[in-house]
Amino acid sequence: MTITALPGGLIECGRRGESGVLRVSFDPAPFLEKCGPGTAGLLVQRADGCAYPVPLTEENGLLLWTVAARDTACEGFGLVQIDWRNGEKTARSERYRTYVAPSVNEGEEPPEGTGWLDAVLDARDRAEAAANAVPQLAEAAKEEITRHAESEKEALSAHAEALQQSVAQESEVAEMLDETFRPAP
Secondary structure, eight states, rough: OOEEEEOOOOOEETTTTSSOOOOEEEEEEEHHHHHHHHHEEEEEEEESSSSEEEEEETTTTEEEEEETTTTTTTHHHHEEEEEEEEEEEEEEEOEEEEEEEEEEETOOOOSSSHHHHHHHHHHHHHHHHHHHHHHHHHHHHHHHHHHHHHHHHHHHHHHHHHHHHOOOOOOHHHHHHHHHHHOOO
């Protein structure tokens, strides 16, 4: 079933736990007039306050939202809003109120419909932690390079000292030359 979202109207999304039964159409004309061609997305906020983005499809010049189980996971009133992006321009629709009616299975936990969102947030947290670790890793690498350079410097210094000790001094060379080339008595 497809219904049309009307500005200021209530979107009745069905009963708790329903999925794929309802499509809601939105008119993109106000966005096209404001910003020109662009990309549309929908932000859904359920009755429990959980908010997440939902992709919209385009069909016959209308934007369509197929209401899924994650959207009907909680009964009560929620909100949706369209974001329209065109380069640097962003336009937002008014907020539409949504309603999810109770169903017989009231005692059940909401279905796991936002697992992908948890995965995205977890990936964001891991990326943030990795980015925060970069300065410490850079400092540790710098210290390791400094330790390695000092160790190499000490090794070269010891090697130079050993070479210096193995080379005869000028006076010793002169003495050896005198002994070797001195006329016989």
